[in-house]
Amino acid sequence: GNSVTQMEGPVTLSEEAFLTINCTYTATGYPSLFWYVQYPGEGLQLLLKATKADDKGSNKGFEATYRKETTSFHLEKGSVQVSDSAVYFCALSASYNTDKLIFGTGTRLQVFP
Amino acid sequence: DAGVIQSPRHEVTEMGQEVTLRCKPISGHNSLFWYRQTMMRGLELLIYFNNNVPIDDSGMPEDRFSAKMPNASFSTLKIQPSEPRDSAVYFCASSLRQGAADTEAFFGQGTRLTVV
Numbered sequence: 001g002n003s004v005t006q007m008e009g010p011v012t013l014s015e016e017a018f019l020t021i022n023c024t025y026t027a028t029g030y031p032s033l034f035w036y037v038q039y040p041g042e043g044l045q046l047l048l049k050a051t052k053a054d055d056k057g058s059n060k061g062f063e064a065t066y067r068k069e070t071t072s073f074h075l076e077k078g079s080v081q082v083s084d085s086a087v088y089f090c091a092l093s094a095s096y097n098t099d100k101l102i103f104g105t106g107t108r109l110q111v112f113p
Numbered sequence: 114d115a116g117v118i119q120s121p122r123h124e125v126t127e128m129g130q131e132v133t134l135r136c137k138p139i140s141g142h143n144s145l146f147w148y149r150q151t152m153m154r155g156l157e158l159l160i161y162f163n164n165n166v167p168i169d170d171s172g173m174p175e176d177r178f179s180a181k182m183p184n185a186s187f188s189t190l191k192i193q194p195s196e197p198r199d200s201a202v203y204f205c206a207s208s209l210r211q212g213a214a215d216t217e218a219f220f221g222q223g224t225r226l227t228v229v
Contacts, residue, residue, distance in 0.1 A: 034217075041222075042222055042223075043117070043204055043206075043220030043221050043222050043223055044156075044204070044206075044218075044220045045220070046217045046218070046219075049217070089156065093216075100146070100158065100161055100168075100169060101146070101158070101218055102158070103155065103156040103158075104155075105155040105156075106155055106156065
């Protein structure tokens with residue numbers, strides 16, 4: 001079946017550090033891939049997405065590239081800020097069926113000044 | 114648009130009581146999802162509707178859980194009877210599915226349920 005695996009957190013960084021959060025997936029066909037972010041006390045918000053191999057999604061300084069050969073969609077940011085502290089979820093949507101999203105377990109990011 | 118609206122934001126109830134969670138999706142959206150979030154199990158899809166019809170309810174834990182979508186602007190998730198292990202944050206999300214599978218899901222702020 002379809003699934004998403006994320007690195008466990010928490011990830012703790014100092015402000016301006018480089019961020020990588022790993023995400024790999026298992027899916028049949030050609031899924032669409034997403035990163036969602038959840039700030040404290042709020043619901044999830046779409047951060048970025050990519051719909052086909054080699055696509056790069058980007059938003060607010062975050063980037064992720066759809067790598068079919070490694071079945072990965074790692075999230076990166078060159079310089080994190082305290083305001084980036086949140087929980088980040090990798091997700092996929094199977095291309096052949098529905099818009100049902102399958103989420104990873106989430107990775108908590110804590111950025112300190 | 115106000116986004117996905119869930120009510121109540123917080124609910125504390127005694128074991129055995131019936132609990133009803135409510136969701137108003139974004140106007141015009143045709144897919145609606147109910148998720149449950151816990152520390153132990155993360156974010157789980159319970160059920161989702163397309164055009165008010167339940168498409169996949171394989172994530173519903175057991176018969177104590179039921180969900181309805183009587184029209185395009187309202188859905189409920191009911192737990193009867195509730196148990197302490199049902200304590201979680203329940204999210205509703207909606208999206209506009211137009212044939213492609215890369216549509217964005219918009220989430221409500223969630224209902225934090227505590228069963229004592």
